[in-house]
Amino acid sequence: MTAISLRAWAVRRPLPHLRPHDNIGRLNFREPTTDTIDSLEDLEMSQPEAEQSAQERTLVEYDVRDGVAYLTLTDPPANTYTHAMMRQLDEAILKARFDENVHVIVLTGLGEKFFCAGANIQMLSQSDPVFKYYFCLHANETLNRLEHTPKLVIAALNGHTVGGGLEIAMAADLRIAKKDAGKVGLPEINLGVLPGTGGTQRLARMVGKSKSIELMVTGGLISFEEAKDLGCINQIFAGDDFMDQIHAYARQFCTPEKASKAVGRIKRSVQSGAEVPFESGLAIERELQQQLFQSADAKEGLNAYVNKRKPEFSGS
DSSP: OOOOOOHHHHHHHHTTTSSSTTTTTTTTTTTTTSSSSOSSHHHHHSOOHHHHHHTTSSOOOEEEEEEEEEEEEEEEETTTOOOOHHHHHHHHHHHHHHOOOOOEEEESSSSEEEOOOOOOOHHHHTTTTTHHHHHHHHHOOOOOHHHHHHHHEEEEEEEETTTTHHHHHTTTSSEEEETTTEEEEEEEGGGOOOOOTTTHHHHHHHHHHHHHHHHHEEEEEEHHHHHHHTOSSEEOOSSSSSHHHHHHHHHTTSSTOOOHHHHHHHHHHHHHTTTTTTHHHHHHHHHHHHHHHHHHHHHHHHHHHTTSSOOOOOOO
């Protein structure tokens, strides 16, 4: 299950900035800070009351700027996801797939405190096991769709990225975090469950079996810097203009500077090829290369090289 229990984590691992008489079960979101996770009762109280009401709201904003599609999880303060949000995310992923003007996808969260704190605990506490099963199944299908979309996907981690939030981020191709904005981790063990939206599989592939097991069975959270050292995060950007930096970073993979179709096929070759035997991976690589050989961008790139000029890629 991808629901997180920040309450359980806080109780088991008291936060260093709390005084002995502080009530860890209370979190004041009226004066949020981004250096640590404070606690949790208010987080649970802040979550939507019911799935029905969530379906009527925009939970994933979709915006395209300069060839970059921004998919923003929009349920502050923690951007926890319900089935309604995951359905909207699924729809946004498909929209970006079919949009020929989109070359790169950026996934982020609304606000400065959380990228995403995982599945909505209140929703899960009110659901029966059958709903929970199909909720997780659909979430798995959605993240697989994101992972296999032949366009580069960047997760812009603007705050804490824990539980199912980290599972969403790991389905992206690249993860870039805002300096000192939060922590990452998979603390589902404190709920008596496992990270069930790809967490056990993707984390093991990123950091190795032994380290991933340690991180999941202890249920601890680590800093963005520690996550970068482990290979979970690619880069950390400092400064107040985080999203401006993300946009500039994403733009470098768009036309006319880069052959975005080739960028997407490189991504697809790695993501798909890494999950099959080596010979099958080579076959995937050859087929994708053949598609690129037939593209206008390949002709442009070769022509520009021969004529010693800068190529002007079109993404076709």
